[in-house]
Amino acid sequence: MKLSTEDFVLLPGYAVIVVIGIIGNFLILAVLKRERYMHTTTNFLLANLALADLLTLLWCIPGILLKDLITHPNGVLGDILCKFITMQHMAGISLLVAGLTLTLVSVERYNALVNPLNASLRLTKENVKYPIVAMWMFAFIFVLPLFVFEDWDEMQNRCIMLWKKPSATIYWSILTLIVFLAFVLVCFCYLNIIRGLYFTKQICAESLKCCSEEEMQAKRKIVKLSITITVIFLVCFFPFVVATVSDKISAEDVFYKIAFFLVYCSCCVNPICYAVQSTNYRNAFRETIRKRSTTKQTEQAV
DSSP states (O other): OOOOHHHHHHHHHHHHHHHHHHHHHHHHHHHHHHOGGGOOHHHHHHHHHHHHHHHHHHHHHHHHIIIIISOOOOHHHHHHHIIIIITOHHHHHHHHHHHHHHHHHHHHHHHHHTSTTOGGGOOOTTTTHHHHHHHHHHHHHHHHHHHHHEEEETTTTEEEEOSOHHHHHHHHHHHHHHHHHHHHHHHHHHHHHHIIIIISOOTTTTSSSOOOHHHHHHHHHHHHHHHHHHHHHHHHHHHHHHHHHOTTOOTTSHHHHHHHHHHHHHHHHHHHHHHHHOHHHHHHHHHHHHHHHHHHHHHHHO
16 A cells, blocks of 8 residues: 555554554553542543544554555455544543543533532542543444545445535534534633632632642642543644544545644644643652562562
């Protein structure tokens, strides 16, 4: 299969982000499983984000191979591969979960900081599993039509979506609306949090106990980390939404390929952000790596 210039440039990039992302997100899951002091509502949501990113990167490998490096099979096998591998619809599920998780993180931080006394709105370690399960179920149901209508076309020698234009327009319009509403909700939550933390100083003042300076610094760090990973996701994901919705941009265009690449970039940068901005994560990463190294040395000695 003939590769374009941009394919030669992007393929090594894919290899780098897949390796870094898989190691980094696996390390996040290992840290949150091992370190009980990290078991907070926000961290459980970040663990769900890490799982979604990890699955996205794992599905990236066979999809890239089929699209760029291997001759695509025909017939029934070609149809199955289009539905599950080539067009990355499995990754679409986990990407949608990642976006919904980041939206829920902003809402959780808003309720915890701006409305700390309203217990009915708070997510806890006990009930956070319910919205997490709901997000995965919604993402699967939303992406399901893509599995149904995607097939391999031997005449055009590519995967095509066998649905009429009105259906496609409605589907992608709904996706655009979901992204837009999520963006508005995230902006509303974080703008109110920033206003309460830095301008009106109402955050903590409305709670039962006054915050110390250390507690305020900790809250600001959490907010900065949450905003950082959310902005990175939006910046990386927005060009792909534009490329997907637009009728004038095909999968062979340079813009589409770069937008597609940026989506996967968003899946590998979160562990780096945690290590740079969060002292707890940085220390937990070091401790987990140290324990694993010690365990391996002990096994080799035995």
